[in-house]
Amino acid sequence: MLATALVTHDEDHSTHDTGRLPRQASADALDARFRIGHVEMFEPKEHIYREGDAVTNIYMVEAGNAFIYRTLADGRRQVIDFAYPGDLIGLGAIGEHADSAQVTTRTRVRSIPMGSLRQAARADGQLGLKLCEALSRELLASRELLFTIGRCTASERLASFLITLSRRNERCGQDPMEFVLPMTRYDIADFLGLTIETVSRTFTKLRRDGIIDLAQSVIVTILDHEKLSDLAEGRSEEVRCVATRLADSLHHGRMKAA
Amino acid sequence: MLATALVTHDEDHSTHDTGRLPRQASADALDARFRIGHVEMFEPKEHIYREGDAVTNIYMVEAGNAFIYRTLADGRRQVIDFAYPGDLIGLGAIGEHADSAQVTTRTRVRSIPMGSLRQAARADGQLGLKLCEALSRELLASRELLFTIGRCTASERLASFLITLSRRNERCGQDPMEFVLPMTRYDIADFLGLTIETVSRTFTKLRRDGIIDLAQSVIVTILDHEKLSDLAEGRSEEVRCVATRLADSLHHGRMKAA
């Protein structure tokens, strides 16, 4: 997965995208700019940039994996997004980075200076729109995660996470039913707003229920895709009662007659 | 607050912005477009658009208040953002809306067609960049909220919420120490990933601790701004132990030598 081709995969997953996955550089204009960008290699656990750094570049993962995160002074961490090959990193930053980008596996990154990109976008409106699209996708992804963390149970969060990975793989022409997790339980926990223990427990629960299988802790096999996506979408049996309580007061507001 | 001027306030809060608040239309180019936009009034609880609607317009709140939210089939709701005068709504949408926009108070909204905006941006790169900026601010806000919900306690979440409102007021030239909450406890709960009961109790706790005062449930007075922002920033005494546990493994990764 990590050693797969890097030059040709760009096209696979960049077109038929309804906005579910973030940071897919759907733009030819953008892609072209990256093709002539500066290449850099990072070893596991190295940072691409850190919170507080001045924003100088925008990056695209070519091979490997990275994730974006924020921390509090006391060490609490929230992973904001995982980046796979083809994903952009550092796009939404203004002035200085509000988050950090760290690499999980050996990763090749291509970067272009923010200044030149901005300048190019000023001249070429098409490019600017491509950037807007990329940003919009990131925004949608962040908000989806927001919902997941704010309103879903541990099982639902993990299911949602796995389904997202599965969909991404499918789009990239890889196996959507069996894949490797390129991140640790810590990273997953901090992504889903849980603790490693809960993540671990929930993994075992999904395995016991025959929904997934796990090999070596990092190889996930989806056995019952329907149940998993039901869980992810909140269509599980274990309906919570908040639901019914809230449902009423919500649908009162009618749509303004246009 | 709701009845204040709408034409002149644009400049106040649009320049010295590090990205904390979302959707402030910092752009003159954008502002100009909205000034000739179509005006519409909404009564409390009416929707500006709903999840699934085709994206036709982009909106700017001129007076009043609105919020963006998503729901699950079973009624669970996550409020994604509150919109105040000057804020943009519907910017990041692609194809069809993934969320709904509802109004809390009587609200005046100005809209411009997405198509014409896109077309204008294609021609004027500057405008495209302004849109990128606005999107970036939204993204930053969403990610900040993500952190708050994923890694903070109820008190910290509420404190963070109040501090954000206070800062917004300050920037808009209004009183940062005393303001009205234009949303219900339900809305706040669904914004912070809590229940109304917890929100209510946490309000009382903050009041008992002498950090804030409440009049009529909707008028907040910040008595101890320092304590409140300490809470919001996670600098409280009630340090959780996750912190220390996580802190180590995080700082292992060094920065790649440039």
Added chain:
DNA sequence: CGCGGCCTGTTACACAGTCTCACAAACGGT
């Protein structure tokens, strides 16, 4: 080759924060 250290992941159990449920009080509109 086998040993021990180190790291990651798993599991068990007591605890805490938040949620659920029930009800009372306050508010606002009719």
Added chain:
DNA sequence: ACCGTTTGTGAGACTGTGTAACAGGCCGCG
């Protein structure tokens, strides 16, 4: 003054947490 809606509060339940002990893989070292 009435009603419906919103807000506040208490008691008990439960999900997820904190802590800790353990298993397994990886690695360097003797």
